[in-house]
Amino acid sequence: DAKTTQPNSMESNEEEPVHLPCNHSTISGTDYIHWYRQLPSQGPEYVIHGLTSNVNNRMASLAIAEDRKSSTLILHRATLRDAAVYYCILRDEASGGSYIPTFGRGTSLIVHP
Amino acid sequence: EPEVTQTPSHQVTQMGQEVILRCVPISNHLYFYWYRQILGQKVEFLVSFYNNEISEKSEIFDDQFSVERPDGSNFTLKIRSTKLEDSAMYFCASSEREWGENEKLFFGSGTQLSVL
Numbered sequence: 001d002a003k004t005t006q007p008n009s010m011e012s013n014e015e016e017p018v019h020l021p022c023n024h025s026t027i028s029g030t031d032y033i034h035w036y037r038q039l040p041s042q043g044p045e046y047v048i049h050g051l052t053s054n055v056n057n058r059m060a061s062l063a064i065a066e067d068r069k070s071s072t073l074i075l076h077r078a079t080l081r082d083a084a085v086y087y088c089i090l091r092d093e094a095s096g097g098s099y100i101p102t103f104g105r106g107t108s109l110i111v112h113p
Numbered sequence: 114e115p116e117v118t119q120t121p122s123h124q125v126t127q128m129g130q131e132v133i134l135r136c137v138p139i140s141n142h143l144y145f146y147w148y149r150q151i152l153g154q155k156v157e158f159l160v161s162f163y164n165n166e167i168s169e170k171s172e173i174f175d176d177q178f179s180v181e182r183p184d185g186s187n188f189t190l191k192i193r194s195t196k197l198e199d200s201a202m203y204f205c206a207s208s209e210r211e212w213g214e215n216e217k218l219f220f221g222s223g224t225q226l227s228v229l
Contacts, residue, residue: 051215
């Protein structure tokens with residue numbers, strides 16, 4: 001999990017945009033950047049993933065730096081239901097050669113009404 | 114949207130007892146995973162399973178743990194002799210293809226295991 005670096009926590013006001021940064025300076029050329037989130041008392045939930053180009057879906061947008069050493073998850077209008085821990089994950093090769101998602105501490109997003 | 118289902122949502126057991134945690138992955142998925150999260154700590158990988166055998170396991174997944182896909186729909190995690198430190202939230206996950214590139218992992222809502 002040392003492959004990505006995220007701030008421990010961020011705060012936002014409801015209905016404002018939120019930009020959650022992630023640094024991954026050792027990313028390889030074929031690594032996808034994945035984002036998951038974990039709402040309180042729930043399992044992790046897929047948010048978005050991308051390789052080089054910026055990506056959009058109904059939940060969020062992912063902006064990937066041109067050198068791919070960092071990325072930003074963008075929530076366009078934060079709601080109280082977006083309060084969660086957000087994880088930026090690269091693939092982690094396990095001892096048997098498979099890739100498994102390894103969760104770090106993530107960024108705890110606090111949304112104020 | 115299809116989802117991963119876990120039962121029970123909460124399991125209380127005595128130390129030394131065996132527990133089986135059950136999961137129903139999404140029906141067309143082929144890769145299965147168990148994770149756990151001790152209160153206040155990170156989500157930790159336990160084991161991955163494909164084609165009826167373990168693909169990967171972490172150091173946590175010792176001889177007390179086993180996994181099984183007893184039929185075409187269920188995926189179970191068994192802890193043979195529970196310890197106090199096994200108290201955690203256990204998450205099952207599944208994916209259609211091997212995770213790593215252009216693939217999503219779907220998680221269940223977890224089973225809270227309390228060992229007394």
